[in-house]
Amino acid sequence: MKFTKVELHVIQMALKAPFVTSLGIVKERKGIIVELHDDQGHIGYGESVAFETPWYTEETVKTCFHMIKDILAPIVLKQSYEHPTEVFDSFNTIRKNPMAKAAVDMAAWDVFAKIHQLPLHQMIGGTRSDILAGVVVGASTIDEVLKQIQAFKAEGYERVKIKIGPGKDYDWMKEIRHSFPELSILADANSAYSGVEDQLLEIDELGLQMIEQPLGQDDLVDHARLQKKMVTPICLDESITSLHAAKSAIALQSGRVINIKIGRVGGLTEAIRIHDLCQKHGIQVWCGGMLEFGVSRAHNVALATLSGFSIPGDISSSSRYWQEDITTPDVVVERGRILPFEGVGIGVEINRKRLDEVRIHHEVLIK
Numbered sequence: 464m465k466f467t468k469v470e471l472h473v474i475q476m477a478l479k480a481p482f483v484t485s486l487g488i489v490k491e492r493k494g495i496i497v498e499l500h501d502d503q504g505h506i507g508y509g510e511s512v513a514f515e516t517p518w519y520t521e522e523t524v525k526t527c528f529h530m531i532k533d534i535l536a537p538i539v540l541k542q543s544y545e546h547p548t549e550v551f552d553s554f555n556t557i558r559k560n561p562m563a564k565a566a567v568d569m570a571a572w573d574v575f576a577k578i579h580q581l582p583l584h585q586m587i588g589g590t591r592s593d594i595l596a597g598v599v600v601g602a603s604t605i606d607e608v609l610k611q612i613q614a615f616k617a618e619g620y621e622r623v624k625i626k627i628g629p630g631k632d633y634d635w636m637k638e639i640r641h642s643f644p645e646l647s648i649l650a651d652a653n654s655a656y657s658g659v660e661d662q663l664l665e666i667d668e669l670g671l672q673m674i675e676q677p678l679g680q681d682d683l684v685d686h687a688r689l690q691k692k693m694v695t696p697i698c699l700d701e702s703i704t705s706l707h708a709a710k711s712a713i714a715l716q717s718g719r720v721i722n723i724k725i726g727r728v729g730g731l732t733e734a735i736r737i738h739d740l741c742q743k744h745g746i747q748v749w750c751g752g753m754l755e756f757g758v759s760r761a762h763n764v765a766l767a768t769l770s771g772f773s774i775p776g777d778i779s780s781s782s783r784y785w786q787e788d789i790t791t792p793d794v795v796v797e798r799g800r801i802l803p804f805e806g807v808g809i810g811v812e813i814n815r816k817r818l819d820e821v822r823i824h825h826e827v828l829i830k
């Protein structure tokens with residue numbers, strides 16, 4: 464593969480409703496769509512899922528834009544590649560910045576699948592004919608949470624993740640458990656129990672499917688200690704930023720489950736490596752979400768066809784967050800499942816009219 468042009472589209476869209484987490488409220492989403500051209504006319508798409516401020520991880524839309532424009536695009540425009548894994552590996556002299564790297568890596572995988580005229584899920588060796596979907600509720604009152612769960616159940620979701628934090632945990636989860644006894648529920652703390660982890664032990668009796676990232680990003684040792692005190696499996700999210708982090712977490716027994724996000728780990732190449740490692744070690748994995756637009760959502764759908772994705776993830780319908788997304792067709796969840804896209808590459812098209820409407824910045828980088 465010889466890449467000749469990188470186009471960056473910075474977009475901004477309002478969420479249908481504010482999304483509340485223990486770390487803050489998201490009302491509007493910015494993102495960067497990477498459009499990668501090769502010398503044969505193929506076009507691949509990737510998406511940077513960093514937020515506008517560094518509340519979830521340290522990257523932002525601006526740091527990603529800088530990294531892609533000034534550091535990563537010049538690398539991919541300079542050399543040629545046989546395989547998309549080489550793109551990620553050609554960034555090995557660049558420290559961290561996984562969400563910037565991921566956007567370029569994703570686009571290279573899309574180009575590669577298009578060259579081979581295969582759907583991306585087939586290109587990466589996916590075997591699942593339907594994907595296990597789930598939805599996330601991030602609301603500020605328990606009444607609102609219960610209302611949303613009811614509505615999502617009616618849409619066919621069978622697994623729901625609730626955002627929790629100190630004071631919005633045991634009583635909330637107990638009420639949810641009581642109201643929806645058959646529903647598979649898990650809680651995501653986004654590190655809210657760092658320093659106050661004993662507040663979590665109460666929740667252990669509720670039989671939750673798992674608890675996600677109770678402690679800080681760097682707290683692998685602390686998570687291992689907490690897991691020994693809890694029956695509920697701990698799932699790591701923020702802590703798993705690379706294959707190396709996954710190896711450390713497994714060695715330390717910091718949790719029993721890993722939420723794999725393509726953006727957080729540096730791309731599809733690294734996501735697949737983490738999936739393979741977890742399979743070898745009996746660690747369960749599921750595909751995480753980032754309130755993303757259609758490009759990243761389509762990549763998630765492809766990733767989740769890999770055999771290890773045996774539990775539902777945070778891949779929901781496009782309509783969960785957006786009035787109108789920038790890609791067609793939409794991701795649609797039916798009876799808790801999504802069918803993979805069968806078109807070549809990521810299998811969705813960019814809706815140019817919608818992209819124009821939501822685009823706030825555009826840049827073209829050429830060889």
Ligand SMILES: O=C(O)CCC(=O)c1ccccc1C(=O)O
Nearest residue numbers: 519599653700752753754755777
């Ligand atoms: O529905 C989604 O896209 C996932 C929502 C979610 O939980 C989330 C959204 C943005 C940033 C971090 C997280 C998280 O998993 O912690």
Ligand SMILES: [Mg+2]
Nearest residue numbers: 651675676700
């Ligand atoms: Mg999380």
